[in-house]
Amino acid sequence: MRFGDLVRSSLTSLWQRKFRTSLTVMGVVIGTMAVVVMVSLGVGLSKAQLDSIEQYASLRQITVHATSMMEGEPDADVVAMDDNLVAELESLPGVSDVWPVYFADAEVNLRGTVNWMQLMGVPHSMLESLDVEFASGGVPEVGAPLALVAGDKVGEMYFWDPVTGMPLEVDMATEQFFVTFPGGAGPGEPQPGGGDGEDPVTVAPPQKFLVPVAGVLAGEEMEWGQHSGMLYVDMAALVRTLEEAFPGKALPGQPATPSGKPVGAFVYSQLVLMADDVAAAKELTTSLREQGYQIDAAVEWMDQMEQQSALIQAVFGGIGLISLLVAAIGIANTMLMSVYERTREIGIMKVLGAALRDIRNMFLLESACIGFFGGFFGLLLSLAVSAVLNATLGGAMDMGMGASELSVIPAWLALGAVAFSTLIGTVAGLVPAQRAMRLSALGAIRAQ
Incomplete structure (x- = not known):
């Protein structure tokens, strides 16, 4: 089967089960939103700390x-x-x-x-x-x-x-x-x-x-x-x-x-x-300390802040990831139900000569679509939640050093969230796709 035919078949199958698909996508939306918002809080905190350092000293x-x-x-x-x-x-x-x-x-x-x-x-x-x-x-x-x-x-x-x-x-x-x-x-x-x-x-x-x-x-x-x-x-x-x-x-x-x-x-x-530049400042800081000079360098504060921020982002992201993993279980359950409901259809496809990899790819593509749409709409919801947080609680980050954003969603986080949710959906569909491949053609046709 051509890739276009696989996409058309997968979307048609999802559309025929709109209510169940919508509930599954909603789980991915919530999971993606949780991950993005949690990580964005860590990014916002990191940005506020670095802005604070740069206000008081040049990083060079x-x-x-x-x-x-x-x-x-x-x-x-x-x-x-x-x-x-x-x-x-x-x-x-x-x-x-x-x-x-x-x-x-x-x-x-x-x-x-x-x-x-x-x-x-x-x-x-x-x-x-x-x-x-x-x-x-x-x-x-x-x-x-x-x-x-x-x-x-x-x-x-x-x-x-x-x-x-x-x-x-x-x-x-x-x-x-x-x-x-x-x-x-x-x-x-x-x-x-x-x-x-x-x-x-x-x-x-x-x-x-x-x-x-x-x-x-x-x-x-x-x-x-x-x-x-x-x-x-x-x-x-x-x-x-x-x-x-x-x-x-x-x-x-x-x-x-x-x-x-x-x-x-x-x-x-x-x-x-x-x-x-900043990279040269890091090298000079290390070299001068090794030579025994007593120095102060804002770039050292930046390194410490980056380490703390990475830890905070990992903790926040891990909390949100739990929701996304729960959504992945929902995708796997939805796809298994789809395999059971379409057993006869799978048997007919095998009798007509459909390749096993086409059957596998069809189910993987369905689960990937669920992950993609959930990630995309989850990102949109995250942007809205981030805007609300910055508008209502952003003033708490001011601290007399200028307005700061409480939640920051950079491009890498936005694209990474959609890609990761798509990957989660694809992985969640592996077991149902393998089950569909292993079905006996004759037994599938006889199934009621």
Whole structure:
């Protein structure tokens, strides 16, 4: 028999038993819907977690911290976070950029209130490469005096009224701050004299710097991102300002002699590596850890999240699969009943010369059609259920990080569900098809 004839015969047989076929298909619909919705919940959770990671850090970014090589060994060499290390890391395969970072604590006076802030000094090239939008202003020009590039949540994060304990209303786009750097004595603070009987020496107040805001990064009101609480400054401008604040002395965090004079090369607080892509970031993370560096990498969080998500999807999918297996039993029962009802028809087909494989394929095709139609309509029902879940319960995934979908049905899940239900239907029809093949032609014709 030609394939078209097999299809026509199978569909005709199913149509003649519409009620029983509909009930069997309905079982597959429910089973497919259960599998797809359960797995889609795991996919939605995984997507929400990855979106959350990408909001706070780039998956290509690796941060190298100042630490000892092979930490814990007494004879370990201390890693010098200087330009030599920058050059060494830049030569690694898969590294596109290496940016040194220098942190400086600052005391900020705003409307009579004193607040502590940490300035993040980075190269001007890093400021220009920030993949962000500005709500106002922009990156300061090269060689400009010290100016801030503030995250969208800096105003509410750093500035508080000491009396009420409530955040101050600060318009970062228009404010200018008086900044001093800790390290010296405060205004009029007495210091011990040089020996017995000497009068205390009063140190002059630390120098104040008027620091404007060059730019404010854009952001959503209830969302926190990677740059929301950051205060970026051009590192060259920060170093110039600190040299003015500490003339002839070592800058904060820099190596110094016992008398406080600078010594050795300039060291950085940390280094930020940008990999060529996510795959390169994974390889670099493994390699740097093996070399003894202390690092942070968002791509490691992603691997952990993917493992957890795979486990969640497997558990959810397994729960839904139970319903689909119950539906497979229903398909097998339906096809066995069909074999019993069509025993005489099978005998006549054999007498007329129908090949055994045609008889087998006819029943397999019928069961496959039940699985296919059940999977197709189950997918449509799953899409509807997913839309309802996202519309009603999707807000529970917000968590202040932007709207997330509770249920996500990717293309691979949709196509896989229909293909799998078709396969389940085909497998469920194997036993009835084999029984139909083994029927005696004469005995089948005599059957009433």
